[in-house]
Amino acid sequence: MIRLILVILAIVVLLAVAPLLLGETGYVLISFKQTTIEGSIVAFAITALAIFIGAYLIYKLVRYLWSLYSNTRHRFFARSEERKQAAIEQGVWSLINGDSEQLELALANNSVADNWQDVRYALLAKAALQNNEPNKAIALLDQISPENQLKAAKLWLASGDSSTVTGELKLLAEAKKATALELKLYAEVLVQQQKWTALEQFMPRLLAKKALTDSQWAILLTSYFMAQPESQLTDKYQQLSKNVKAKAHACYLAAMAKAGRLNEIELSLLKMLKKP
Numbered sequence: 001m002i003r004l005i006l007v008i009l010a011i012v013v014l015l016a017v018a019p020l021l022l023g024e025t026g027y028v029l030i031s032f033k034q035t036t037i038e039g040s041i042v043a044f045a046i047t048a049l050a051i052f053i054g055a056y057l058i059y060k061l062v063r064y065l066w067s068l069y070s071n072t073r074h075r076f077f078a079r080s081e082e083r084k085q086a087a088i089e090q091g092v093w094s095l096i097n098g099d100s101e102q103l104e105l106a107l108a109n110n111s112v113a114d115n116w117q118d119v120r121y122a123l124l125a126k127a128a129l130q131n132n133e134p135n136k137a138i139a140l141l142d143q144i145s146p147e148n149q150l151k152a153a154k155l156w157l158a159s160g161d162s163s164t165v166t167g168e169l170k171l172l173a174e175a176k177k178a179t180a181l182e183l184k185l186y187a188e189v190l191v192q193q194q195k196w197t198a199l200e201q202f203m204p205r206l207l208a209k210k211a212l213t214d215s216q217w218a219i220l221l222t223s224y225f226m227a228q229p230e231s232q233l234t235d236k237y238q239q240l241s242k243n244v245k246a247k248a249h250a251c252y253l254a255a256m257a258k259a260g261r262l263n264e265i266e267l268s269l270l271k272m273l274k275k276p
Helices: 002-022 041-096 100-107 114-130 134-142 146-159 163-174 180-192 196-208 214-226 230-239 242-258 262-274
Strands: 028-032 035-039
Touching (some): 041 114, 114 134, 114 146, 134 146, 146 163, 146 180, 180 196, 180 214, 196 242, 214 230, 242 262
Antiparallel strands (some): 028 035
């Protein structure tokens, strides 16, 4: 850019000086329609130089004003992004520290970046659940985009309304390459919705995929037996597959004991006592 300016200046200066050196001022005539401009080469060169300098100064001024606007806009945008990032970070740290009130304070009245919006709704929903506000949590979960709904499946379960994710979880759980998490979540859905027949059919798959830990099996089977009529406890236990029975034995005995049917499980209890 500087080289071009210097070349133009050199040409203009040459046009102005050459006639003086030659002793001839020269003559310039410019005619356009009804307008005619005439004068010496020196005057033309000086005029061209003045126009060029004026145009250059205007260019520099416009460029300066544009850079000033761009920098101001960039700083404003950067500060806005920093506030959004600070809000989501504060929300996450509040969640880590179990402070639901601070979490709501950090996110309720602050915007976040678009790609964090679903996370914001999920965090606020979790805070609402911690504050025993399931309806508020459901309203927030409903605002999560469809493609991310399943990522908040645990929150839907905790809210008591798992209908939004049931269909998709069922498809994932029935797939050949279902993950342990997907199987576990679907099992929790079946328990929450009290679909015991479906759970009975699903238990062998849970066991084959090793989707649950022993403690998780205990919770699931305890819920299962406690929901059955007392008169059907033994029948339900006997209907389970051999491998599932091994997991369910202690939970079955506990349910029978709670039902006051100790005489029916006396032998099993004695065997357990004799084991080293």
